[in-house]
Amino acid sequence: MHGLRDGLPIALGYLAVSFSLGIIAAKAGLTAWEGFFSSFFTRASAGEYGTYTLVAANAAYAEVVAMGLVTNLRYMLMSAALSQKIAPGTSWLHRLFMACCITDEVFGISIAHRGYTPPSYTYSAALISTLFWASGCAIGIVAGSLLPPSAVAALSMSLYGMFLAIIIPQAHSDRNVLYVLIASFVLSGLCAVMPVVGQWSSGMRTVLLTVVISAVAAWLKPIKSEKDGEA
């Protein structure tokens, strides 16, 4: 019950964001049913956005796998962190299902739960937010075409706004993240306009820049040994 209560505000936020994700999915040619199915089982804003842009570009399947690995790498970190919050003796099946529930927000409230997090808490929060997430995507696919073009164009900004809301606050508290973000913006902008490199697909660019910039940052500015590495 607590999971449902804490999951509802997340669900409402998801509904708005996945609606605009649905507009992108519609451009890529997904049906409402495909959007619902995809969103219900993937539950990853950046990952799904990446997939849909690759579908629109008719990219190679290998690019979808590479894109999925990189855009969702943060879930590895969250999964590792969540593993420490599950009571010893909990069955491995519960551990697997709890891991599958991880999204930025569901992870956030699961990790903030006092003491060990009961599986039912994570499940109920994930269930309600996932239903809203998948419905929003399907509604976006169907209704996106009914909205005036100016509203659709404005809504296309919402996903990027959410990305900014995830990355910028950390730059506020960690100067190294600020430098990393500036480097990312500059290099990404350069890569988009430079000859040869500008011809790369956006998926390729995302994967390569992420690996290179993160590796250089980890080498130059490693996190403090005692500080927890979770995002």
Add this chain to the structure above:
Amino acid sequence: MEKHSVIIYILLGIVVTNLIRVLPMVCIKGQIRNRFVRSFLYYVPYVTLAVMTFPDMVLAAPTPIVGTVALLTGIVAAWLRLGLLPVAAICCAVAYLMII
């Protein structure tokens, strides 16, 4: 070039995303000790989302000027820690007011 199947794209996305979620839970018994790996994993989400936001946000807008203003407004709103939904809403509102 032949047209790929949407369903296969979707299934690949689902499998990869959930495999990533499940693997650490299965493999990692304790904390990751390697400092470079932990630092790398720490920076990855920020770099990925930054690279996906710029220049895409500017290019996805009806005009680059609308996109740039929405981007700058979003950065300020996020810097003030307004939260996920408010920041997204502000970006949309600014873009909408500039279009109409």
